[in-house]
Amino acid sequence: MDITFLLQLIINGLVVGSIYALVATGFVIIYKASSALNLAQGEFLMVGAYICLNLLSKYNLPFWQAILITFAFSAILGILIERLILRPLIGSHLISVIMVTLGLSSILKALVQLAYGTDTIPFPEVFPSAPVQIGPIPVSQGYLYAIGCVTILVTVLTMFFKYSKTGVAMRATASSQQVALTMGISVKKMFAISWAISAIVSAVGGILLGTIRGGIDMSLSFMGLKVLPVVILGGLDSILGAIVGGVIIGVLENLSGGYVDPLVGGGAKEVAPYIALILILMFKPYGLFGKKKIERV
């Protein structure tokens, strides 16, 4: 067996998986705070990537400025969507929320298509592209930067939820909105913050994908389709689960794409995550890290 091929597949899997992990983290943050399932998460990623691209190539802004403006834009987009579309739905069936976010995803896709067309647009090179040699295999520097960025972002988020006053208040709101109200927490504000963070996190995923691929098109939004297997695998309400789930699915996809697809003539890459999903759910119905209620007897 060719060890270099295996390593290459694993590294590709880690990179894609870390982006799945980001999108899934955004999804989990919203679900935890407001119990809404946001099926437009992939579109947040796509919109973020297009905005950043626009700032970089049209206005020739330096990378850092472009990123900060993209974050601000994403945050506002998230807050507006929560305020105008999701909040009026509080208290209605989960199915209505799902339908609305599905509709939202189509609208965002249509808007992006209208503005930028369907062709692949080259993404400026942000990270140096010369590959570095890790052991026997050459690895693109962009991959390493991507994994580094995801690691930093996830660490910052974890610290935020663990140590900051707002982060702890958001977790309290997720635990019980009514009790959070009695603490003087503005539940509306917590919802808004969770949508803003979620949109920003997804935008980071979009920017990283753009730089890795060297170009972006509408297919970026497909990343959103992977969110469901990832979060169901990891547990709907666990950020750690979203990360582990994202990485597992990313690696699994690439391995089955590399080894099984040639045997069966394709398709294994797409199906593998779902097979893993079914297997895991048979043993852990709340996902790998999902919360089981504390039961007292």
Next chain:
Amino acid sequence: MLTISNAEVIYNRVILVLKGLSLHVPEGKIVALLGANGAGKSTTLKAISGLLKSEEGEVSAGSIDFMGERINNLDPEDIVRKGIFQVMEGRRVFEDLTIDENLTVGGHTRKDSAGFKRDKELVYDYFPRLRERRNQLSGFLSGGEQQMLAIGRALMARPRLMLLDEPSLGIAPLLVQEIFQLIKKINTEEKTTILLVEQNANIAFSICDYAYIMEGGRVAMSGTTEQMKSNNDVKEFYLGMGEGKEKKSYRELKSYKRRKRWL
């Protein structure tokens, strides 16, 4: 400090629960609000704290004044900022948060970080059992310890008026004694005014200065603790059956299917 006059509360625009309730809580005192299941005690507290909105209820008539200011139907966050803090029935700690994080959330509206730190230590001094377990998930505490946490969490906000809803509910008698002594201590040492809802009249009389008895959404009787304790009706109806624990088990079941709709 707090004056409610002729307040009416309606749930879902049809169910009239408070039917002209009036009561007064003087600064620095402990006032008890007693009454049977369904009398409207919790509803009264929720009317004060603004939590009614989250259950599709509203104060439809009358007034609630705190420190000379009308607070009818304000948002709960504004009411907390004005210095009123409610400890809900059934403890309601944030089970997925540690004890220390629960206290942090209690002080959410605080701006002074020095005072915040000092008060956390103060709470741990009041409830040493909590200090030992500060980094454990609060869901694993016993019922009595959760009640201590709920009261400590309220203390973190430094409220002027604390609303306590049945702190004795489902807690072993010995621990109830301890908790009530601590409530008294908080009242004297921290100068926190307390409005205490109870079904257990005996225990309430052990610490309160003044008591109201509610029936069917109105005040049926009121007086100083001495007056109430020597009143024959009170003796017969409330002190005699103060230990009615069988009734309690039924009430644990009650829960209203309500649409979450408070934004």
